[in-house]
Amino acid sequence: MTGSVLIIGASRGIGLRFAETYAADGWEVHATTRTPDNPGALGDIAGDVSIYELEVCNLGQIAALGDVFEGRGLDVLIHSAGVLRGVSRDEMRAINADAPLDVVDALMPAVLRGKDRKIVILTSQMGARNGGRTPSADYGASKCLLNDRFRDLEPHWRTQGVRAVVFHPGWVATDMGGAGASVSVDESVSGMRQVIDGLELRDSGRFLTWKGTEHPW
Numbered sequence: 001m002t003g004s005v006l007i008i009g010a011s012r013g014i015g016l017r018f019a020e021t022y023a024a025d026g027w028e029v030h031a032t033t034r035t036p037d038n039p040g041a042l043g044d045i046a047g048d049v050s051i052y053e054l055e056v057c058n059l060g061q062i063a064a065l066g067d068v069f070e071g072r073g074l075d076v077l078i079h080s081a082g083v084l085r086g087v088s089r090d091e092m093r094a095i096n097a098d099a100p101l102d103v104v105d106a107l108m109p110a111v112l113r114g115k116d117r118k119i120v121i122l123t124s125q126m127g128a129r130n131g132g133r134t135p136s137a138d139y140g141a142s143k144c145l146l147n148d149r150f151r152d153l154e155p156h157w158r159t160q161g162v163r164a165v166v167f168h169p170g171w172v173a174t175d176m177g178g179a180g181a182s183v184s185v186d187e188s189v190s191g192m193r194q195v196i197d198g199l200e201l202r203d204s205g206r207f208l209t210w211k212g213t214e215h216p217w
C-alpha cells in the first residue's frame with residue numbers, strides 16, 4: 001500500500017528517517033526543511049521526493065505549503081519538527097505547541113481529499129501530566145499544551161473521517177535525544193510506521209508510544 005505523505009521537519013532525526021522509509025516503500029514523499037538549498041541527507045534520498053522550505057513559525061510559508069496541495073489529496077501528514085533547547089520559552093511554545101496546529105489547519109483540506117486521512121504529531125512523554133501536575137519546564141509545558149490542544153480539536157477532525165494521533169517516539173538517538181538514548185531512530189520510526197499503517201478511525205485521539213501502546217495523558 002502506498003500513497004502520499006508530507007513530513008514536516010525532515011532535515012534530520014526522526015523526520016528524516018520517516019522520509020527515507022516512505023520513499024523506500026515507493027510513496028510519494030513531500031518533505032520540509034528550513035534549508036532547501038542545503039538539504040543534506042534529505043537531498044540524497046532516492047525515489048519520489050519533493051522538498052519544500054518551511055520554518056514552522058512562518059505563517060506565510062505554512063500558507064504557501066497549503067497552496068502546493070490545492071486541489072490535491074494528501075494521505076498522511078506527519079509533523080515531526082520540534083525543539084528541546086536553545087530557544088526562549090515563547091519560541092519553544094511557538095515551535096512545539098502552535099506550529100503543529102497551524103500546519104494541520106493549512107493542510108486539512110488536502111488531508112480531507114486524501115484516501116487515508118491520517119494525521120500524526122510528535123509529542124513527548126515529557127508533556128504528560130500522568131494524572132499529576134502540569135509540567136513546568138519549558139519543553140514539557142510546550143508539549144503539554146500541544147497535547148491539550150490536540151485533545152480539544154481532534155474530535156472535530158474525527159467527525160470528518162480523520163484519524164489523528166500523537167506519539168511519544170521513545171528516547172531516541174537523534175541530535176535531540178543524544179547518543180546515549182535507549183531507542184534507535186530505526187526502531188522508533190519502524191514502530192510508528194507500523195502503527196500509522198494500521199490506524200483506524202477508532203484509534204483517533206490516542207496518545208501512543210512508538211510501540212503502539214497507550215501513553216497516559
Ligand SMILES: NC(=O)c1ccc[n+]([C@@H]2O[C@H](COP(=O)([O-])OP(=O)(O)OC[C@H]3O[C@@H](n4cnc5c(N)ncnc54)[C@H](OP(=O)(O)O)[C@@H]3O)[C@@H](O)[C@H]2O)c1
Nearest residue numbers: 009011012013014055056081082124171172174175176177
Ligand atoms: N529524540 C527524542 O528522544 C524525542 C523524545 C520525545 C519526543 N521527541 C519529539 O520528536 C520530534 C522529532 O525529534 P528529533 O529527535 O528528530 O529531533 P532533532 O533530531 O533535533 O530534529 C529536529 C527537527 O525539527 C526541525 N525543526 C526544529 N525547529 C524548527 C523550526 N522552527 N522550523 C522548522 N523545523 C524545525 C529541525 O530542523 P533543522 O535541521 O532546520 O534544525 C529538525 O529537522 C520532535 O517534535 C521532538 O520533540 C523526540
